[in-house]
Amino acid sequence: MRRQVAAPVLLAFLISGCAANDGDADSQAPASSPSSAAAANPGKAPRDPLALPEKPDFLLPVTKGTDSRTLPVFTPAEKVYTIHALCTGRGTVTIQYGPKDSDPSKITCGDPVTIGRVYTAPSEQKHLSVEVNGTDVHWSMAILSGTHAM
Numbered sequence: 001m002r003r004q005v006a007a008p009v010l011l012a013f014l015i016s017g018c019a020a021n022d023g024d025a026d027s028q029a030p031a032s033s034p035s036s037a038a039a040a041n042p043g044k045a046p047r048d049p050l051a052l053p054e055k056p057d058f059l060l061p062v063t064k065g066t067d068s069r070t071l072p073v074f075t076p077a078e079k080v081y082t083i084h085a086l087c088t089g090r091g092t093v094t095i096q097y098g099p100k101d102s103d104p105s106k107i108t109c110g111d112p113v114t115i116g117r118v119y120t121a122p123s124e125q126k127h128l129s130v131e132v133n134g135t136d137v138h139w140s141m142a143i144l145s146g147t148h149a150m
Contacts, residue, residue, distance in 0.1 A: 050084040050140060051113045053148045059126075060143035070129045071141075078146045079122050085141040086113045091134010095141075098127050109137055117147055 050062065059074040059081055087093045087109040095105040097118070107114050120126070130139060 049086055049113065050142055051115060052084060052142060052144070056142065056148075057145040058142060059145050060141070062140060062142045064138070064140040065130065066132070066138050068129070068131045070127070071143075073125050073127055074143060075123060075125050076120060076145055077122055080117050080119050080147055081126075082144045082147060083116050083118060083141065084113060084144070085116075085139065087137055087139040089134055089137035091132065091137045093137065093139045094131040094133065096129045096131060104131075107139075109134060109139075 059076055060071060085107050087107055089109045091109050093107045105116065
C-alpha cells in the first residue's frame with residue numbers, strides 16, 4: 001500500500017521540479033497556476049486565465065493593461081454584473097466603481113483570478129477605472145452581464 005501512495009507523490013514532485021527548472025525565473029508560473037496544470041496534463045487544453053464561462057455575455061470584453069486607466073462606460077441590463085480580474089507582477093490593482101467610490105476592490109497580484117458580482121440598478125451607466133500600484137504589473141479584466149456559476 002505504501003508503494004502505491006509514494007509513487008504518485010514522487011511523480012508529482014518530479015513533474016513540479018522539472019517544470020520549475022524550465023525557462024528563466026521571470027517567466028515561470030506559480031505551481032498552482034493554470035499553465036502549470038496544463039504542463040502536468042498535456043492532453044488537456046489550457047484553461048482561460050480569467051475563468052470565463054463558455055459563452056460570455058460581455059459588457060466589457062477582455063481588456064489588458066499595465067497602467068492606471070478609465071475603462072469604457074457600459075450599461076448593464078440586469079441587476080447584477082460579474083467582474084473577472086487578474087494581475088501579475090509586484091503590487092495591486094484597485095477597481096474604482098466611480099469617481100466618488102469609497103469602497104473600491106483591491107486585487108493582489110499573483111493571486112488566482114478574482115471573480116466578483118456587483119449588484120446595481122439596471123440601465124444605469126457604469127464608470128469604472130483601474131488604478132495600478134506596484135512594479136511590473138500586468139492586469140486583465142472582463143465584465144459580464146448577469147451571474148454565472150463560479
